[in-house]
Amino acid sequence: MAYNRFLALERRLAKSLQTKNQYVQFMEEYENLGHMTRVDIDSISKPRYFIPHHCIVRPESRTTKLRVVFDASAKSSTGMSLNDLMYTGPTVQSELFTILLRFRLPRFVFTTDVEKMYRQMLIQPDERKFQLIIWREDSSLPIKHYQLNTITHGTRSAPYLAPKCLQKIAKENALQYPLGAQFLQDNFYVDDGIGGSDSLTTTMEIQQQLIHTLKQRGLNLRKWCANHSQLLQNVSMEEQEVDIDFDNDINQSIKTLGLTWMPKMDRFCVKVRLGSCSLATKRSVSADLARLFDPLGILAPIVVMAKMFIQDLWQLKLTWDEALPADLNERWTTFRNDLQKLDNMQVSRHVFEGYIPAKIQIHVFSDASEKAYGAAIYIRSELDEGRVQVRLLCAKSRVAPLKLQTIPRLELCTSVLGTQLTTRVKSDLKLDDVATYFWTDSQIVLA
Incomplete structure (x- = not known):
């Protein structure tokens, strides 16, 4: 063979x-x-x-x-x-969702990659x-x-084996390099490390400890990128992910764990790259929707529409390469054309927009319809001089089951989804003591 x-x-x-x-x-x-x-x-x-x-x-x-x-x-x-x-x-x-969620909290961040990790x-x-x-x-x-x-x-x-080796290295260096070891323990997804802290000095210290921790085991870090020039001042151009000129190149972007990040502007950017499609089939629709990578739910209102379309499509029991019926084809063509409008849409990476909040609250909104339901988590931060800022942190959506459900039952489902998502977020971000508010317009849920 x-x-x-x-x-x-x-x-x-x-x-x-x-x-x-x-x-x-x-x-x-x-x-x-x-x-x-x-x-x-x-x-x-x-x-x-x-x-x-x-x-x-x-x-x-x-x-x-x-x-x-x-x-x-x-x-x-x-x-x-x-x-x-x-x-x-x-x-x-940690799971991908958790690491990307943590990436939204620190003011100063960097990304890096262990060179040929498996082969080390x-x-x-x-x-x-x-x-x-x-x-x-x-x-x-x-x-x-x-x-x-x-x-x-x-x-x-x-x-399992390669990340376990990183975890072993982190454990053995917890005393000598506590900041680097903690970063290695919590902020690596396979061979990609992303994270930082609210202090530039602390972030630079994390970076140096991480380099020393891995270098003594023969592991080299490369593909460096950061949202502040000082985090790259000791990194050679060959070891940087892209050639970022912090004075001129504002729109330079990189891919980090599947998301497009613009380090100079410190924003996530949505990239919609759909191929040409002369005939809409179940295969081509699935391929297009697979390009909508949205682990944090930033595009949840759009993604849930795609999920609803897929649900309707699967009920027809078409073959993979059979042309869609006229009504579904028209609906898909309209949706596909509208997707292009998302291209280059930007969302702030730092949920506090570069500020250090004095106080934060978590607000969770949930709602349901006959077709779908979802929940969204917002961070409300109080800044200096009494200013208040509210930003979307993450969201999750689901289509309603094919078996007909009552609206009250779906409202209860979305409230469960909201509480489960909130529990996950507060645990991942260690925000257990933060005041949390749940919002719903359902009297059934409130009762």
């Missing part, structure tokens, strides 16, 4: 010299760094496993244009894959025979066999 897939890969690479050169360069680096080692296959005892591999090309990336992907879910001749026989492991890092963690030598690959630089050369020595992205346990 692995051999046949490798031959197919060679035929694909033969069609593009540039892609082939990048692939060869990637594998040469893999070997030169000691992340894989050539082996004599006859000396490798059974059981063993060969992982097929292919590439993903990302021309827009500043660091890695081509990435080799290892498919440990490919079935071997036994009918089982490596991933079929591996444990997944528990979740050890060695696995036990006697287990490397389950990470064998087939490779050669050119089809004119004989087939070579290699074993991968480090955690391999594509194996089921990798999303």
Whole structure:
């Protein structure tokens, strides 16, 4: 299986010299760094496993244009894959929603990334025979066999093992580098770290402690970005995510955990990039809606309309490539055109707009209709000179069940959704003592 897939890969690479050169360069680096080692296959005892591999090309990336992907879910001749026989492991890092939520509170923030994180963690030598690959630089050369020595992205346990190593490093450095260790513990999602504090001095200290904590274990931080120039003054241009000129380039943006962030303006920016669509089908609709990445619910009023459309579409039981009926096609075309108006919409990253509040309150609004229900959480902050500022923190929406429900029951559902979301937010942001108000127009809920 692995051999046949490798031959197919060679035929694909033969069609593009540039892609082939990048692939060869990637594998040469893999070997030169000691992340894989050539082996004599006859000396490798059974059981063993060969992982097929292919590439993903990302021309827009500043660091890695081509990435080799290892498919440990490919079935071997036994009918089982490596991933079929591996444990997944528990979740050890905070969820994406939690980390992005925390990112909205500090005044000064930075983002960074652990270079080649998975490949910095060695696995036990006697287990490397389950990470064998087939490779050669050119089809004119004989087939070579290699074993991968480090955690391999594509194996089921990798999303647990690599972050667990970061957690272990944080625990062991909690006394020597308390700020850096705490950041490593709470503000990393896989290999991406985002966060900061209200003090520029403290944020710079977090940054330096984080660098020292990881550097002593051979881990390098790169792709640095920040909303203040002093946080980048000791970072080389090669280690920065983008070339940000804090004097001129206001609209420069980066992707951080799926969101587009404009560090100079310190705002999130909505990017709508829909491809051309000559025929609306269930497949094309699903592909377009998958581009609406909105983990914090900033676009909840729009996303819930998309959810309602999907619900109606699924009831028709169409095939994936069957054209939509005329009425749904018209409805989708109108919605799709309106989506373009969201492009470049901006929302402040810092929920307090650059100020340090003297006092804050949480206000939760919930409401329901026959089709959908939702809840939104706002932060009310009291600033200097008695000024008051109210900003949306997050929201969540759901479509009503297909089985007809009464409005009072849906109002109760949305109030439950609001309280659950509030409990989650207050726990994630450690705001347990903050005054909280729930708002509803339903007398049933109030009673």
